[in-house]
Amino acid sequence: MLTYVLDMFGTAIFAISGVLLAGRLKMDPFGVIVLASVTAIGGGTIRDMALGATPVFWIVDPAYLWVIFTTCIITMLVVRRPKRLPWFVLPVSDAIGLAVFVVIGVEKALAYGATPMVAVIMGVITGCGGGIIRDVLAREVPMVLRSEVYATACILGGIVFTIALHYQLDSNIATLMSVATTLIIRLGAIRWHLSLPTFALNK
DSSP states (O other), rough: HHHHHHHHHHHHHHHHHHHHHHTTTTOOOHHHHHHHHHHHHHHHHHHHHTTTTSSOOHHHHHHHHHHHHHHHHHHHTTSSSSSSOOHHHHHHHHHHHHHHHHHHHHHHHHHOOOOOOHHHHHHHHHHHHHHHHHHHHHTTTTGTTTTTTSSHHHHHHHHHHHHHHHHHHHHHHHHHHHHHHHHHHHHHHHTTTTTTOOOOOOO
């Protein structure tokens, strides 16, 4: 139950990031909903299609769509007000949603018989796939392909989860370990502005 609630929380937070980007690009309401939706459920949709888990999760449980639509409406109304949230609220919330999405992706992949390596990849796709689609639609270089410590946190969190299950730890403990790993790495990167070295060709 807690995982489901956190999943919905992550869906709302990811949707907000889509709405904010759509606002910066001056999109109409339809564009806002599209960008919010692909950000929130795009990664999970790719995961389910790759695993053959059809119908995909948001068709089976339309509550995800209602969360996205509600989030879009509330965010479009709130962001017009001059009062602003502290800068760290959205990044921290995003990190929480990311950590939960990774666990859900890895766990679902393992349930469908995927190997640990493939399961970790599915966890990364679940956490990062929507953001990649969002940035591509906005004609921006996806954040996970730049120097941000984002996908790296997903990979390490997924590895921790699979190792914990390999040693037959309780699934709840494995989940907490994975979420904590992803959160610590991501929040540390936000706090101390950590980034990966970039690859550049000399002209």
